[in-house]
Amino acid sequence: MSLDKPYMDVPGTTIFDADMSRQGYHLNQFCMSLMKAENRARFKADERAYLDEWPMSEEQKKAVLARDLNRCIELGGNIYFLAKIGATDGKSFQQMAGSMTGMTDEQYRDMMVKGGRSIEGNRYVGEKK
Amino acid sequence: MAHITASVYTSHVPAIGAALDLGKSAEPYWQPVFKGYEFSKQWLRDHRPDVIFLVFNDHATAFSLDMIPTFAIGTAAEFTPADEGWGPRPVPKVIGHPKLAAHIAQSVIQDDFDLTIVNKMDVDHGLTVPLSLMCGQPQAWPCPIIPFAVNVVQYPVPSGRRCYMLGKAIRKAVESYDEPLNVQIWGTGGMSHQLQGPRAGLINKEFDQAFLDRLIGDPEGLAAMPHIDYVREAGSEGIELVMWLIARGAMDDVSGGKKPTVRHRFYHVPASNTAVGHLILENN
Numbered sequence: 001m002s003l004d005k006p007y008m009d010v011p012g013t014t015i016f017d018a019d020m021s022r023q024g025y026h027l028n029q030f031c032m033s034l035m036k037a038e039n040r041a042r043f044k045a046d047e048r049a050y051l052d053e054w055p056m057s058e059e060q061k062k063a064v065l066a067r068d069l070n071r072c073i074e075l076g077g078n079i080y081f082l083a084k085i086g087a088t089d090g091k092s093f094q095q096m097a098g099s100m101t102g103m104t105d106e107q108y109r110d111m112m113v114k115g116g117r118s119i120e121g122n123r124y125v126g127e128k129k
Numbered sequence: 130m131a132h133i134t135a136s137v138y139t140s141h142v143p144a145i146g147a148a149l150d151l152g153k154s155a156e157p158y159w160q161p162v163f164k165g166y167e168f169s170k171q172w173l174r175d176h177r178p179d180v181i182f183l184v185f186n187d188h189a190t191a192f193s194l195d196m197i198p199t200f201a202i203g204t205a206a207e208f209t210p211a212d213e214g215w216g217p218r219p220v221p222k223v224i225g226h227p228k229l230a231a232h233i234a235q236s237v238i239q240d241d242f243d244l245t246i247v248n249k250m251d252v253d254h255g256l257t258v259p260l261s262l263m264c265g266q267p268q269a270w271p272c273p274i275i276p277f278a279v280n281v282v283q284y285p286v287p288s289g290r291r292c293y294m295l296g297k298a299i300r301k302a303v304e305s306y307d308e309p310l311n312v313q314i315w316g317t318g319g320m321s322h323q324l325q326g327p328r329a330g331l332i333n334k335e336f337d338q339a340f341l342d343r344l345i346g347d348p349e350g351l352a353a354m355p356h357i358d359y360v361r362e363a364g365s366e367g368i369e370l371v372m373w374l375i376a377r378g379a380m381d382d383v384s385g386g387k388k389p390t391v392r393h394r395f396y397h398v399p400a401s402n403t404a405v406g407h408l409i410l411e412n413n
Contacts, residue, residue, distance in 0.1 A: 006357040012328030013365050017284040025194050032193040035214055079325040080189040080282055087214030094401045097329040108330060112399040116332025123361050
């Protein structure tokens with residue numbers, strides 16, 4: 001019997017459920033390792049070598065190297081874990097969130113100052129805006 | 130006997146902590162946020178509790194994916210502010226209340242809520258930002274604090290109904306504690322926000338205001354709202370709002386007492402990616 005996942009039709013949104021967590025375990029634990037300054041230094045010195053210490057998929061490693069957060073999330077990453085990569089890069093949470101929307105930092109910040117992204121047209125996949 | 134005198138609800142946006150720590154609170158961007166808490170700081174000085182039971186969520190700080198407890202009560206004597214990757218916040222150490230925490234754990238577990246007991250835990254912005262908003266930048270927090278961490282990171286998170294009933298059980302536990310302590314319960318997180326994917330930046334003011342209205346006047350009905358409504362209407366991270374129902378469930382009226390008085394209500398958009406909401410309810 002299949003599980004109840006009523007959130008699959010929310011546009012531009014991936015819910016980090018038990019299934020995504022299973023797929024993203026090593027990716028997220030790699031991110032967690034960046035909480036330690038010595039690990040951040042080793043990662044920055046040779047990103048690929050550091051990633052190769054983790055049993056992550058090649059797709060996950062490539063997504064991290066490219067800082068493609070949408071792809072990381074698709075592959076089981078969770079934003080609170082991925083934020084450790086941003087912290088290592090010296091990025092703010094707002095810059096990280098903005099990077100997933102196709103907007104520039106300035107465009108995203110302006111949108112937030114003006115009240116954020118509207119809910120209208122953003123409730124269901126395929127909904128008319 | 131110990132008694133819950135009031136509940137406080139507030140967002141816990143990390144950028145608010147950073148703004149305060151970096152001395153940016155007077156900047157035009159941040160000024161309206163902190164202004165909304167001026168009343169609250171004075172209120173807390175005038176109504177200083179003996180203990181704060183602080184409901185928050187850990188953001189991949191104390192709990193990695195190695196262990197994901199749904200409800201975790203901090204029973205330690207103290208808790209250190211965590212390094213979340215930007216260095217630890219320059220805020221006081223959090224002093225716990227192991228005796229009351231252990232009492233609550235025993236009572237609530239006997240009431241069918243299977244808590245995880247945590248004797249060692251660093252606390253992240255989810256816990257320290259509400260304290261900063263309500264207390265400013267003191268040398269020490271005003272009283273001992275019992276951290277209560279809720280999983281809202283990995284879905285499914287506990288339901289609103291479950292959180293609300295848990296609040297009721299926490300109230301019963303506090304009321305059965307022999308010392309005459311004045312306890313406040315704080316629910317934190319929210320309001321509408323989404324930090325991930327192409328829909329990042331979502332804010333839904335109508336949802337947030339309706340949530341505040343219903344939290345005050347119809348908590349029972351609000352507790353029945355399914356997860357999907359939070360996710361769809363308030364954003365994937367807006368689901369943090371279920372934690373407010375724990376604090377609301379601990380108020381007297383839920384257990385047959387009088388309706389609470391709304392002492393303060395504040396709402397502002399934005400703080401970084403998030404809508405800031407804040408309420409103070411006093412028991413009568």
